[in-house]
Structure formats: C-alpha cells, structure tokens
Amino acid sequence: MEYKHFSHHHNLNLYQVHQGQTFHCSGCETSCTSDSIYACWQCNFFLHDHCGNANRFIKHPSHPSHPLILLPSPTYCSGTFLCNACGAAGKSFSYCCATCEVDLHLHCAFLPPKVNHKSHPHELRLVHTIPEKEAFCDHDCKVCNNVLQSKQWGYCCVKCDDFHVHTFCATNEVKPGLYLDDDDDAGLDSGPVEATQLGLFQSGCEDQLEVQLSEEAVVELFKIQLQMQMAEQLAEILASPNHSSPA
Numbered sequence: 455m456e457y458k459h460f461s462h463h464h465n466l467n468l469y470q471v472h473q474g475q476t477f478h479c480s481g482c483e484t485s486c487t488s489d490s491i492y493a494c495w496q497c498n499f500f501l502h503d504h505c506g507n508a509n510r511f512i513k514h515p516s517h518p519s520h521p522l523i524l525l526p527s528p529t530y531c532s533g534t535f536l537c538n539a540c541g542a543a544g545k546s547f548s549y550c551c552a553t554c555e556v557d558l559h560l561h562c563a564f565l566p567p568k569v570n571h572k573s574h575p576h577e578l579r580l581v582h583t584i585p586e587k588e589a590f591c592d593h594d595c596k597v598c599n600n601v602l603q604s605k606q607w608g609y610c611c612v613k614c615d616d617f618h619v620h621t622f623c624a625t626n627e628v629k630p631g632l633y634l635d636d637d638d639d640a641g642l643d644s645g646p647v648e649a650t651q652l653g654l655f656q657s658g659c660e661d662q663l664e665v666q667l668s669e670e671a672v673v674e675l676f677k678i679q680l681q682m683q684m685a686e687q688l689a690e691i692l693a694s695p696n697h698s699s700p701a
C-alpha cells in the first residue's frame with residue numbers, strides 16, 4: 455500500500471525495520487532503528503511512523519494562545535529554526551507559530567510530561583520555563599553540568615527545589631499521541647486508527663473530510679499570519695529613517 459505525505463512528492467511505502475538496520479528520519483532528524491517507517495527508496499527519504507502520522511496542527515500547552523502548525527521545513531531565510539524547547543537548531547519538521555516565532559522540533563513537541571531518571575530518586579516533570587536561580591542566573595543541568603537557560607524547557611523535580619535537567623538529558627522518549635485533540639486521552643493509544651483519524655495520508659476515505667477541512671482552515675490561518683507579519687515588517691522598513699526616499 456502506498457501513502458502520500460504532504461512533505462514529499464513521491465508516494466511512500468510502509469517498511470518494517472529489521473534488527474541492526476538504521477535509517478535517518480527526515481522529519482525529526484533522529485535515527486529509526488525499530489518498528490515501521492514510511493520510505494521513499496529512490497530518494498532515501500524516511501519517516502518514523504509517528505513522524506509521518508504527526509498531526510498538521512496541535513494545541514500545545516506551552517503556547518495556548520495559538521495552534522502550532524507542522525511545517526515540513528523552516529520558513530526562515532537561514533533555512534533553520536531554533537527550537538524553543540531544547541535550544542538546538544533544526545532544519546526539518548517543526549511545529550511553529552509564525553506570529554510569535556515559536557518553533558519546536560517534532561520530537562520536542564511530544565516530550566512526555568513526566569519521566570524518571572536514573573540519577574534521581576524522584577519523578578521529574580516537564581516545565582516550559584525553568585525558574586531562575588537568582589535574578590539573571592541560570593541553573594546547571596544536573597546530568598551534564600552545562601548551563602540550562604531559563605527560557606528553555608527542562609525536567610524539574612517537584613520535591614527538590616534545585617533539581618533541573620535539560621529535556622534531552624532526561625529522555626529521548628516521544629509521546630506522539632499527546633495534544634492531538636480536545637479529548638486529552640484519545641491520542642494516547644496508537645495504531646492504525648490514529649492514522650485515519652489524523653487524515654494525513656489521503657486514501658480517498660470520505661470520513662476524513664471533516665478533519666481535512668479544519669486542517670485547511672488552519673493552513674489558511676497560517677497564511678494570514680504570515681501575511682500580517684510581512685505587512686508589519688514592511689511598515690517597519692517604510693517607517694525606519696534608513697529608508698531614504700528620493701530627494
């Protein structure tokens with residue numbers, strides 16, 4: 455069976471990864487070593503199951519004011535984005551709010567809300583802002599000892615005041631079912647039902663129509679956001695003293 459994904463111009467095939475095989479996911483830029491992947495063999499284009507099925511837009515608790523939209527590649531001139539969660543650059547899929555310049559790696563958008571780490575006896579919770587130690591003073595990550603900037607996300611112990619770690623030091627787990635719909639629990643089971651619910655792979659199935667319509671509406675919204683942004687930037691350029699009009 456072939457699938458069409460919005461990020462790639464060829465059809466994709468589902469492929470079961472064998473033990474010892476490694477593929478590079480073009481969605482999240484990490485490796486796929488198990489489970490099934492979506493593959494275009496002529497382009498060496500591969501997607502994790504969950505990256506291929508990721509929803510076109512999500513309501514994310516880190517940015518409740520706007521939906522975040524899945525972009526296949528960054529729209530910035532640099533061709534990269536800086537992830538608000540982990541602070542690292544990315545050049546593949548991102549969840550983005552163009553109005554607020556919020557960009558998340560796909561895997562960062564689906565970090566588990568709670569994890570356990572072998573370096574600490576208590577459960578760690580995902581926070582979207584690290585509390586500052588003192589004014590303008592960032593914490594050090596308790597796993598790698600490097601600086602943990604307060605504008606980045608981290609995992610913090612609820613019992614101990616001072617135990618904060620980088621998201622990527624705490625876990626490489628993803629929970630792709632999170633934040634899919636208004637129904638919080640619905641996304642947690644995975645499987646073929648989820649893929650159809652998302653309506654990403656167009657198979658001509660009519661009950662996907664509703665999802666696709668609202669998806670189109672959000673893409674429309676995204677275009678409007680971009681246009682507003684460009685209009686604002688243009689207005690700024692026109693208003694700036696450096697824009698010399700012919701004398």
Ligand SMILES: [Zn+2]
Pocket residue numbers: 479480481482483484501502505
């Ligand atoms: Zn992936």
Ligand SMILES: [Zn+2]
Pocket residue numbers: 462463464494495496497498499
């Ligand atoms: Zn291809």
Ligand SMILES: [Zn+2]
Pocket residue numbers: 537538539540541542558559562
């Ligand atoms: Zn990230």
Ligand SMILES: [Zn+2]
Pocket residue numbers: 517519520551552553554555556
């Ligand atoms: Zn926003």
Ligand SMILES: [Zn+2]
Pocket residue numbers: 595596597598599600619620623
């Ligand atoms: Zn760290």
Ligand SMILES: [Zn+2]
Pocket residue numbers: 574575576611612613614617
């Ligand atoms: Zn603790």
